[in-house]
Amino acid sequence: MSDGYAGYRSRLVEALQLKGIRDMAVLRAVATVPRHLFVPKELEARAYDDAALPIGAGQTISQPYVQARSCELLELTGRERVLEIGTGSGYQTALLAMLAEMVFSVERIPELARRAHEALKATGITNVSVMHGDGTLGWKPNAPYDGIVVAAASPGIPKPLVEQLTPGGRLVIPVARGDGDVQVLTLVRRHDSGSGFDETPISDVRFVPLLGEFGYAPRES
Ligand code: SAH
Numbered sequence: 001m002s003d004g005y006a007g008y009r010s011r012l013v014e015a016l017q018l019k020g021i022r023d024m025a026v027l028r029a030v031a032t033v034p035r036h037l038f039v040p041k042e043l044e045a046r047a048y049d050d051a052a053l054p055i056g057a058g059q060t061i062s063q064p065y066v067q068a069r070s071c072e073l074l075e076l077t078g079r080e081r082v083l084e085i086g087t088g089s090g091y092q093t094a095l096l097a098m099l100a101e102m103v104f105s106v107e108r109i110p111e112l113a114r115r116a117h118e119a120l121k122a123t124g125i126t127n128v129s130v131m132h133g134d135g136t137l138g139w140k141p142n143a144p145y146d147g148i149v150v151a152a153a154s155p156g157i158p159k160p161l162v163e164q165l166t167p168g169g170r171l172v173i174p175v176a177r178g179d180g181d182v183q184v185l186t187l188v189r190r191h192d193s194g195s196g197f198d199e200t201p202i203s204d205v206r207f208v209p210l211l212g213e214f215g216y217a218p219r220e221s
Pocket of ligand 1: 089134
């Protein structure tokens with residue numbers, strides 16, 4: 001993409017490689033998706049830093065490394081149906097759209113869902129569907145999913161999400177450790193038999209809370 005930011009994207013790709021991202025398709029997606037279109041105008045100059053940034057409504061666009069790692073953990077081949085919880089800016093949605101066949105994304109703040117939809121449209125991405133709603137319930141009419149990625153801190157593993165995974169499907173979710181505001185990015189694999197799943201802790205992360213029926217209770221405002 002010749003938008004003046006290609007050099008910045010290449011440097012971000014190098015930084016992610018140094019931090020251990022190996023999946024070539026994920027690195028290609030980072031080299032392609034114009035991240036500056038998914039951050040507020042005044043932060044555009046920092047869009048390719050490997051850092052989280054505020055996107056309004058008290059939410060953040062996650063750090064590129066964590067987004068790339070989450071994508072990598074899904075081990076996508078291009079044929080999958082993926083569900084994302086916490087659309088936020090829509091940037092990770094765009095990465096996933098390059099890595100899977102179809103992406104469904106749920107965001108609980110209507111304004112963010114609307115803006116992400118616009119940004120995705122401006123990027124020319126068509127294999128995504130964004131819905132405003134409580135993602136802790138999943139998105140049942142489109143289930144099952146080969147991969148699910150949750151971009152907000154959860155008190156546990158929401159049951160509806162595991163239920164909406166295909167046998168052999170993968171869920172990546174930051175689960176609270178119970179001591180402060182740090183979570184463990186966790187990979188959950190549903191067994192090929194369909195019954196039961198296993199969990200693998202990956203790394204410590206820090207996300208904004210997942211608010212909803214199977215997440216934290218939203219505070220009255
Ligand atoms: N992947 C996004 C992350 C945004 S932060 C990005 O990089 O831009 C997490 C997002 O999860 C916030 O936008 C927040 O509003 C949303 N969220 C929190 N609880 C949710 C829920 N129950 N359902 C859907 N979205 C939720």
